């Protein structure tokens with residue numbers, strides 16, 4: 895898989911740079927699609943509570959990064 899990082903400076907090979915910093919989720923209450931910000935520095939597996947931007951109800955957010963830095967995000971009613 896070469897060619898993906900050609901535009902990037904090869905000196906900056908920090909894997910953390912490639913980790914997802916946002917994810918699209920659907921609110922379990924109102925069903926709206928919302929893009930949420932993620933914090934890769936929080937660890938490979940995270941769980942926290944965040945309020946829906948649309949209906950302001952609390953989600954329980956589960957984030958898991960795979961080996962490539964792709965975030966798998968689930969939200970459920972908190």
Ligand SMILES: [Zn+2]
Pocket residue numbers: 921922923924925926946947948949950951
């Ligand atoms: Zn909502």
